[in-house]
Structure formats: C-alpha cells, structure tokens
Amino acid sequence: MSEKFDLVVLGSGPGGYVAAIRAAQLKMKVAIVERERLGGICLNWGCIPTKALLRTSEIFHYMSHADSYGLKVEKASFELEKVVKRSRGVSGQLNAGVKGLMKKNKITVVEGTGKLTAPGKLSVTQGDQVRELEAPEILVATGARARDLPFAQADGKRIWTYRHAMTPETMPEKLLVIGSGAIGVEFASFYSDMGADVTIVEMLDRILPVEDADISAHMEKTLKKQGMTILTGAGVEELKSDGKTVTAKIKTKQGKVETQQFSHAIIAIGIVPNTNDIGLEELGIETDRGHIKVDGYGRTNVPGIRAIGDVTGPPWLAHKASHEGVVAIEHIAGNNPHPFETWNIPGCTYSRPQVASVGLTEAKAKEAGHKIKIGNFPFIGNGKAIALGEADGFIKTVFDAETGELLGAHMIGAEVTELIQGYAIARQLESTEEDLMHTIFPHPTLSEMMHESVLSAYGKALHF
Template sequence: MDYDLIVIGSGPGGYVAAIRASQLGLKTAIVEKESLGGICLNWGCIPTKALLKSAQVFEYINHAADYGLKVSGGEVDFESVIKRSRGVADGMSKGVQFLMKKNKIEVLMGTGKLKSKGTVQVTGADGATKDYTAKHIILATGGRSRELPNIKQDGVKVIGYRQAMNLPKQPKSMIVVGSGAIGIEFAYFYNALGTKVTVVEFMDNVVPLEDEEVSKALNRILKKQGIDIMTSSNVESVDSTGDTCKVKVKTAASVVDLEAEIVLSAVGISTNLEGIGLEENGVKTDKGKVVVDDFYRTNVEGVYAIGDIVKGQALAHVASAEGIICVEKIAGQNPEPLNYNNIPGCTYCSPEIASVGYTEKAAKEAGYDIKVGKFPYSASGKASAAGAKDGFVKVIFDAKYGEFLGAHMIGFNVTELIAEVVTARKLETTGHEIIKSVHPHPTMSEAVMEAAAEAYGECIHL
C-alpha cells in the first residue's frame, strides 16, 4: 500500500481528517482538484465573512453620527471589497498548504475517484491518470449550489453563491431566491452596499429552520433595512434573455412580475456524488447521500464518507467533527458518535442568528413540559453601549429535570455566544447551573444567564 489513508477532497471535512490521521501516525495523502480548503475556505464560509465585514464597516460609516462622530465621503469600492475577500480566502488556503507540509501529508492535485477497493485514481489537469493505494479511503467531496429546473443558472445573470462573491461589478438590483443562511447573508451584504434586494422564500418564514420568534424578528429587521421580503412565494420562471432578468413569482394571492439585474439562486446544495466511483464499487447511497454508520463506514470495507455527502447538517464544523471521529475510529481509538441535535447553526447577517437544539415548537412536539426564558438586547447594557439593541436570547429547558433543550439567539455577536450553550448541553448542565455561573459584566453573554433566570422567574433586569 502507498498510504494508510487517502482522503478525496480537502474541504473542512477532508483536510481536518487528514491532519488528525497524521497526528495518529497514519501515512496520509489528500486529493484536491482545485484549491486546498475546498469550498468553505475558498468560496464559502471564509470569503463571505470578509464580504460581510466590509458591509458592516460601511454601515458603521453611514451611522457614525449615532456614535457622536462626524464622517463624510464614505462610498463603496466594490472591486476592492471583492479583492479583499479573495485575499482573505487565498491566505487561508495557503495556511492549509502549510498544515499539510507540517503534518507530512502528501497533496495529490487532481480529481480523485474510487477505482476499486483500496485504490484511488487521480486524474490531473492534463488528463493523465495515476493510481494510488491505501488501506482506508475517505470520501469528502462536498457539495455545490443546487440548481432548480425553473431557475437555470448561467453564471452571469442567474447565479449561485460562488459567482455572488466574485461579481465584476455591483448590481443595482438583485432577487435572492431562498432565505436560508446563504441567501440571507448575501441579501444583507448587497443591500448594505446599496443594491436593491428582494428575497423570495417558499416557506412561511425567512430562515425557516430557525425558531419562529427568531424568524419573525429577522423579517421585521430586514424590512426595516430596506429589503423586500416575499414569503409563501415560489419562483415559477426566470427569463434572462434581455438586459435584465424577468421573474414570475407565484404568491398566495397572485402571480407577480419582478425584474432585477441579477437573480441569486440560494435554494440549498447538491452533493458531489457523480464520477467518484460509488456505483462501480457498490457503495450504497440513499436520496443523494452516501449511507454510513455512526463512524462513517460505508457498506464497502475500507471506504468511508464524511461531510455534505452523508447524513446530518451540511455545515463546515459538522464535516470537521465527522472527519475526526472517522479517523480516530480507523486508528483504533474509541470516539463518541456525533450528537446531531447539539450542532450549532449560525447565520452571519446583521444582526446575527445562532441556535442549537430544540426549537420551542419541536420541544413541545417531542413531549417535553418546558420552561422558556427570553432576554432582549434592549435590556443589555453592553448592547446599548454598542448601539446594537435589536434582538434577544431565548432559552428552553425541560421543566421536570432542568435539561437545557435549546437556545435561539438573534443579535450582535450571537454567533460567538452559542458555544456556551453547546458546551453546557454537552456537559448536561441545568438551567440553575447557568443562572449560578457568574457571567462578566458588561457583556453580551450576560443575556444567556439572564434568559435562563427569566425562565425560572429569577431575572433581575427585566
């Protein structure tokens, strides 16, 4: 065997798995067809946050008077905003290159395919192929922008997330189809820079996977920011043959004609399962996902799968956790299976959204008798000082045992607060233990303690 382990795909699942494998003494190689770090580092999580920071800074400039400051002459240099984002992504990708060298992981550039049990075929950019052998092979090929038949992407006027972060010029108008994390983040970014944005969402609420109170709060805030929101609406057709895109949207009441320079399709992702040797080698799939057990073993011995192509949330931190669990099991350790009900979800619009565990509705449907506490940012001293009074922290506990069932947050910096709840739930912390854990003042994090206290009728500042 050439290697103990070959990983196909170097996204946050693949490269993390490779590093952990190397740490555990496995001779490891990783296959990547484009850029180390995959979509997340190059075209997803990282560059989008750089774009969002530029939008946030521009908003600060425009609202400097709210902080007692006089600033004039602020304007958007769209090309420079995009250039900064690409620079951040390139720097992160180079960081992964360094980590590969540091951990003595061989990088095989090209398109990887499971040729047979224990063999990976790598096709280079020049079309030449070479076979490599390994006792263990992890498939971590990720996903891409999902394309609907009625919203055909041409990459120019009808685009996916990848083109949305690299447009040659700022559009005057944009229709965003889908209001999950990707759609909402881009809607916020472009609206903040001055593009007229309309969001079309099929479900009844924006960010439909979130707690209903969070969804409704975000809806109000986005409308206040100037974004048009159309919920319970479906895009029937897109005509991009003219200078602009003409979009027919079916609402509950009628069919509405919209027009915009750009249509961004943000209706989820499709898994990259094609051409990686699954069918030829009898690897089982179901509904576009590779079937795996709790340790990411497929039905074929020595073949594993992690990340977007398997069960669970299609999130970078989920893929990383899966990769670590997978290789620790391969190396003979005894890792604990991942608890998919304790995975934090974050949306980086402004205000941010963060959540983990049961929503209030899901907790009730699961049969829990619950205690719910909510603390508004308007009552937080730190939030008032920061000029960020929109939002709240909502926590849900089991009334009988005090189990921390879930938390749902909307507000400034809440994506940094949610880890406290994830850790608390992992440690089976109760509501009273949160209340009695002294939180520093003044901080946004106090809102978690205050919300817990409110659930038990002990809140001081409400």
C-alpha cells in the first residue's frame, strides 16, 4: 500500500533538501528520499569538505610564510590524518544539521534508492525492503557524479576522483590534475600549498576556461609562480597505475607525446548527471545529453514530475539548485514566482588566489553586440589588501557603454568569493554605473576595489 504525500523529493542535496523545507513551510506533507547521506554531494563530498581542506592549506601557507608578518614559526608541518579528520568532521556536523532541519519541519526521510514507476509514484528500495510513495508532485534532485576518463577509471589508490582526493591516505609527492575547472584548480591549489609538486593538464587553450580571459591569464601566471606546471591545449592519452606510481602519456600543444610519471592523479574533467535507473525512460521524460529537460519552474514534459539542480544541466552549482528548488515549490503552491533564469548566478573558485564572477565576460558581452566600457582595479592599489599581505589580484567590471548596465564582474584575489555578491545584488536590482559610483564603500576594506573598478570604467579611478 502506497504512503501518500503532497510532495516527494528524490535526492537530498542542496536543491532537494531546501525544496523540501520550503514545501513544509507552505504546509505540504513532504517525503525526501536519499540513498546515501542527507545533504548530498555538496555537503558530504563537495563544497563544504573541500573548503575545510582549503582552509587548512591556507593556514599552512601562512605558517610557512610567517616571517613575512614578523612572526616566527619553527618548521611548520602537518598530520594528514588530522587534516582529513577535520574536513570530515565539518561535513558530519552539517549532515547532522540537515537531519535536524528535516525533523524540525516534520519531513519524512526515506532511506533507499528511489525509482519513478508512474506519474505521481515512486518506489524506494533498501535491501529487501520496498516502500511505495505517492504524491501529485515528485521533484527529482539526484545530482551528478564525477566523469571518468574513458580509458582510465579511478581506482581510489593512485588515480582519484574528487571523493578520493578529499580523503587521502598519503600525501602525493608529484600530482597530476587532469582538468582545470573549479574542482581541478581547487585541488591543485590545496595539494600544492601542502607541498606536492603539481602539474595541471587542460585540453582547452586556457585554465578556468569559463572565466574571463584576463582572469584565466592571471591565474595561470600566479599558479606557475607558486611552482605548478600548467599545460594548456594538451590532453592525457593514456593513464596507467602499477599500484605505486601513475604513468601518463600527455600530448602537448605542439603535438608531441610525452611520458611522465606521477605519484597520484586526479581526474577532474566534469560530471555526469545521475539519471540512470531512476525511471526516466519508462515514463518518457525528455533528456538532453543525459540531463533532464525542464522549464523555468522545473517542470518536465510529464505532468507532476519536476527536476532541479545538477541533473538538469549547467551551471552545476549548489546555490543554483537551491534557488531552482524554491522556485519550483513556490510554483507548485500557486504563488506565481518569477521563472528561474541563469543570467545572474555567481561562480566561485576557492583556490589561492580565489576567483569569482557574475554575468558576462568581456568576450561574451562583445559577442552579444554590446558596446562596452571596461574597468580594472588591482589589489596593489588597495590599503586593506596590502595590510593583509594579499596584494596580488584585480577586479574587472564590464558595462554597457550606452546604458550603463553592469553586464559582468570578474575578480581574482583574496576573499573575492565573499565580495562577488555585491555585484550580483547590483545586477539583480538593475543598478547602473551611476548608482554604483554614488554608493559609499567603507574604508579600509577590500570592497573599495569594487567601487574603484566601476570608477575606472569611466576614467574616474581615484587610487590608481
């Protein structure tokens, strides 16, 4: 006999559990289905534990350069087991927090593997037990998983995905990172700061290829200065492990194939949506290259079945999934929300230095036909950045020359992942360059560079 609900959510990541909470707030009877741990990949194996690791490497970097601040640290070192334990502890604390939120909002948590069996029906299997759930609305939020190289699957010992890279048993001596998106660059940054010799291989012509070209160029220059080897326009054609080392055949930009040995390798070439064996084909739910096709309210082509988050396609970001979830629930409740759009989603990379952006790059703005004005302001011109010992980086703003619309903002440097939301709010409120120029920014702060970058676009920068 089926258990009846107003809404069943399949997957408890930042899209699924946020949607479930909002639905419960709107007095819906909600069940959420999860086969692993509440919080999904982001909380357990992605956003949160990686930031804990990166915080450790940041502090270790400062310890190793204590003399720059007039401090003395004798031979800074670390215990890898404790580093990993702290990261897992942070994840565990937040997992417990999500459990608490489910209980607080009276959401039924169903453990097991869910599969759509008909519109409005979901079967959940846990061992020998099967539970049948029924609801007029089912929300699919199954997320995504790491993509393997077709010729080399991760073994967890020497060839890693992001999951393996978060719980290393030994510290890599010489590390190969395949792929230079946010995940690849973050792990490269962590392991380099912890002492590994890191090589990044990227098929495209620049690292962080979705970012503005000026940001990518600055990041490559900075990472090389930190000691990393960066190979762009290159590809790994073969990857083999003998249990002790990893041998890679790398085709360089010049077309030469070189054989190199590494202690470990991380595969960070993207993700694959978790759409297998959840009943999509049987119900005729449309997909595009594996991702579920949805409209601005998360609706699929089958009435009563919606989808949100990574399973629906890029950008693959937790905050995008959460917002999609809220929009979908508000729409189910008849509250007439604005349909979800991707034009104003900030992106962040938590490496050293950090990278953050929102809106159009300079190239995309030109492609869209805008006449543009560009503003740039370097960290070296900011008193707070100099005082922090973080004078490397810059902020770039892109405006429509005719209307003053803020088309995009791009940052690289210390704490820019915290600064970017200022520009996201400005874009959401349709602020013009004049609004931003007349806004008073506190001194001394890093945020003053945001103001100066706007002024720079119009030839009015004061401090550089």
